Amino acid sequence: MHTRRLVKRSVLGSRVYAPSPTGDGAPVTGVVQAVKQENRDLSAAGARRSVYTVLMQDGSLKEFFEEEIASGFNHTAAKGPLKSSLKQNSSNGAPDGQKVEGSCLSPEPAEEQRSTDGKRVSRDSDTRSVSLLEQKRKVVSSSIDVPHARRLEEEVDMDKVTAAMVLTSLSTSPLVRSPPVRVSEGLSGSWKDNGSAGPFTPSSNSSSGGYWSWSAPSDQSNPSTPSPPLSADSFKPFRVPSLGGVGPGPAGPEDPILDEQDGSSLLFDEPIPRKRKNSMKVMFKCLWKNCGKVLSTAAGIQRHIRTIHLGRNCDSDCSDGEEDFYYTEIKLNTDSVADGLSSLSPASPSVLSPPPPPPSPLPSVSQLPDSHKPTQPSDTKEPHACGTTPLSRSAPSALYLIHTDHAYQATAPVSIPSSSSNNSAGSASTSFTPTNSSSFSISWQSPPVTFTGTTVSPSKSQGFGDQRSQTIAVLSSPPRATAALSRKVRGEGKKCRKVYGMENRDMWCTACRWKKACQRFTD
DNA sequence: AATGCCGGGTT
DNA sequence: AACCCGGCATT
Numbered sequence: 297m298h299t300r301r302l303v304k305r306s307v308l309g310s311r312v313y314a315p316s317p318t319g320d321g322a323p324v325t326g327v328v329q330a331v332k333q334e335n336r337d338l339s340a341a342g343a344r345r346s347v348y349t350v351l352m353q354d355g356s357l358k359e360f361f362e363e364e365i366a367s368g369f370n371h372t373a374a375k376g377p378l379k380s381s382l383k384q385n386s387s388n389g390a391p392d393g394q395k396v397e398g399s400c401l402s403p404e405p406a407e408e409q410r411s412t413d414g415k416r417v418s419r420d421s422d423t424r425s426v427s428l429l430e431q432k433r434k435v436v437s438s439s440i441d442v443p444h445a446r447r448l449e450e451e452v453d454m455d456k457v458t459a460a461m462v463l464t465s466l467s468t469s470p471l472v473r474s475p476p477v478r479v480s481e482g483l484s485g486s487w488k489d490n491g492s493a494g495p496f497t498p499s500s501n502s503s504s505g506g507y508w509s510w511s512a513p514s515d516q517s518n519p520s521t522p523s524p525p526l527s528a529d530s531f532k533p534f535r536v537p538s539l540g541g542v543g544p545g546p547a548g549p550e551d552p553i554l555d556e557q558d559g560s561s562l563l564f565d566e567p568i569p570r571k572r573k574n575s576m577k578v579m580f581k582c583l584w585k586n587c588g589k590v591l592s593t594a595a596g597i598q599r600h601i602r603t604i605h606l607g608r609n610c611d612s613d614c615s616d617g618e619e620d621f622y623y624t625e626i627k628l629n630t631d632s633v634a635d636g637l638s639s640l641s642p643a644s645p646s647v648l649s650p651p652p653p654p655p656s657p658l659p660s661v662s663q664l665p666d667s668h669k670p671t672q673p674s675d676t677k678e679p680h681a682c683g684t685t686p687l688s689r690s691a692p693s694a695l696y697l698i699h700t701d702h703a704y705q706a707t708a709p710v711s712i713p714s715s716s717s718n719n720s721a722g723s724a725s726t727s728f729t730p731t732n733s734s735s736f737s738i739s740w741q742s743p744p745v746t747f748t749g750t751t752v753s754p755s756k757s758q759g760f761g762d763q764r765s766q767t768i769a770v771l772s773s774p775p776r777a778t779a780a781l782s783r784k785v786r787g788e789g790k791k792c793r794k795v796y797g798m799e800n801r802d803m804w805c806t807a808c809r810w811k812k813a814c815q816r817f818t819d
Numbered sequence: 820a821a822t823g824c825c826g827g828g829t830t
Numbered sequence: 831a832a833c834c835c836g837g838c839a840t841t
Contacts, residue, residue: 791823810833813824 326352579626590626597623789817 329349580597582589584605591597791814792804805816
């Protein structure tokens, strides 16, 4: 499966070298359009061979056996057949980003293809549903002591593939394009931090802080990270954080299957515009001197540059990507983020306030090509203020119900709140976008678990009104919930110790005697 | 300081 | 599983 996936994923759309059609020996480049199994008994062994349909520079389609073509710009890596060269990448432990770069960096056609690949889209929904759990698992695994042999290997694999993906999407941005290597290094570096040298101690809460540090910062706060060129990509930032933060879940740190899915989800999720926030319109602006042409599509701007400024007259396939240097993307705020926020906050303030987890969303939204950075998004929304006084406005009863509802579903609340607060103290609160609500709500709902406890014991001697207010309090301050999470809220009722006193310790319930939660006078 | 409990250790 | 206890959080 692994292999198959790799091939499928990496080869399609990859730029490869193929023998010159003219036979003059000079290899030409093309983009793999399709792969199929050749049944004919061509090879000596009679084994089936893969046949790659390659779109050549001149626009023609040609078929090659895998032995005939080589992938990547890196000639050394291109020695072997396509498939095997890819495999090497994945199994080779050396953090050598070059190979990945070679095969994945440049082909932006690949990116386009992927985003339109129907199979992946459907498949994605499956993957996505588990991705949260997986992510958690992944994080956990990185901080837990686990036999490294196998895991490391896969991790490296992931690093590379992911890095490649990132690079791929980045490659179309003129601003970052030049120092691609740097970007890749930064990326893999931060990952590694988490993976092997995780500063977090296993099993302790502190690891929570690490959640965000591994994905969010590296992916977003990195100033050199430009937003991806394609609008469809704009939601990518959301994903990463949601994954990192939420991931509650049982998870065998070393489960290869999960790992794989994880990897695939990471790769395939991105191009799917599903979650995309539609309030942003992406335009592409030509940066050529004295030419401020703005087009709505990347293809359009590329063609414009290619034909007008570069004087080339072939279609996109013969481009070497140079156009990318001459345009930049601009994000236009059609219906401002503020709108979305303001409309949201009144509805369920409590839900909004807690989700500092989406530190990611904000950055993503405001993150524009380095050059044009309208700080608008963050400024426009001060609903921020609402977040601080959420409860006061909404009907308590409503909240009550809502939370009761979800409390049971909650899994691991994860320390999203805390981590997020670190991450983007100022901006975090402003960051919730409607898009996100789904992902983070899950994570922060869990804390209310505590609350569940209170509800369950209506028999309590105390007035319901009291209880209710308490509950509300808990809800209104999600951050606290975190604490509640780790430790059961101290029951306010009398306990064996109080009732019987130390002198009658033998009358205590066993739990009390054992310094456990009292079983006799439960709250 | 007293309590209530969790996490962990020991038997 | 029963039993204990260190240590932390809350009161």
